[in-house]
Each structure stands twice: as structure tokens, then as C-alpha cells.
Amino acid sequence: MRIFESTDEFKLYADQTAEKYKFVISKYNEDYSIDVDGHVILYYKELKNIPIQFNKVDGSFNCAYNNLTSLEGSPRIIKNNFDCYKNQLTSLIGCSRIVHGDFSCSYNELTSLKDCPEIVQGNFYCSHNNLDNLIGCPEIVHEDFSCSGNKFKSLKGAPKAIKGKWDIDDKFKSFPEYQKYLLVKKIEAL
Numbered sequence: 001m002r003i004f005e006s007t008d009e010f011k012l013y014a015d016q017t018a019e020k021y022k023f024v025i026s027k028y029n030e031d032y033s034i035d036v037d038g039h040v041i042l043y044y045k046e047l048k049n050i051p052i053q054f055n056k057v058d059g060s061f062n063c064a065y066n067n068l069t070s071l072e073g074s075p076r077i078i079k080n081n082f083d084c085y086k087n088q089l090t091s092l093i094g095c096s097r098i099v100h101g102d103f104s105c106s107y108n109e110l111t112s113l114k115d116c117p118e119i120v121q122g123n124f125y126c127s128h129n130n131l132d133n134l135i136g137c138p139e140i141v142h143e144d145f146s147c148s149g150n151k152f153k154s155l156k157g158a159p160k161a162i163k164g165k166w167d168i169d170d171k172f173k174s175f176p177e178y179q180k181y182l183l184v185k186k187i188e189a190l
Contacts, residue, residue, distance in 0.1 A: 014052060071089065072094035
């Protein structure tokens, strides 16, 4: 992350970044982070890192289709969707803590879901990574949960509750965690 000598230098850099990537700053924070009104769209920008520290984004945050190896700088709170799909991420360090919409980290090189958001109020997508378990994912997924295309040895760490569908490869549907999910869905249907 960039180091600033003064608040004025930070504000100038923040304004230039906002102009370049076309988002609206609503607040400059004392910790050299920014709040944004609306969406932050950074996809297909050939980014190797997130250009500034975001604090709160009142819309969606999309940094998909880049060359990111880290999520440092990601907003701490997102009022809509978070998408870091198709990057080169091996971990979710720096990831947002609260996502009020969907969360997608699919098509990366993740080996762990440690540091993923604590709260995701929409769909959760972690498909097509190198995951061998689900340790670190949210306890409750409020909509669909997609984790197909991974190399699971177990489903340890699976959400305690998935309110929508669970998309997973057939070869893992015999695992106890998935069977428990099916039982809960069967009981809910009664």
C-alpha cells in the first residue's frame, strides 16, 4: 500500500484515483482510506494491486479480470456485491469483512477460504480454485453456495446453514456435510 507524507498528498492521490477509475469519494478518512458513493468498477484494468485503501463502498466493488495477487485495499464494508473473480489470488487476506450482497472469488488459485468475509448476505461463489476444504467460509450463506471445481479432501468448515442451493461436484455429494445439508432442506420442505 502506498505511504503518504501528508493528508493533502493523500487527498490529491485519492482524487486522481477516483477520476481515473470513475468513482465518487464521499469521505476521506483519517486512516488514509476512502468511502465511496455508488459502485467501484475496476475490472479489466490489468491491476496488480488495488490502487487505494477503501473503507466503505455504498454500491458494488468489482476487481475481476485483473492480475491481483492480494486483496489489500479492498473495502471493509460493501453495501452490494464483491467480485474478485479471475485473478491470481492464493489467499483472501485483505478481503472485505462485510458484504451485503453476493461474494465471488471463483477462478483464482485459492488454497484456503481463511480471511473471507464474516458476513455475506447474498450468494457465495468460490468455485474453480484449489480448495481442499471449506474452513474459513461464512457460517451462514443467505442464498446459494457454489464451490464446484475444487479438489476437496473434506467439506470441513462448510456453512452451518445454506438458505439456497448448494452447487458442488457430484463426487463430493456423499460427504457428511453435504448429506446434512440435504437433510435440512428435506425438513424445511415439510
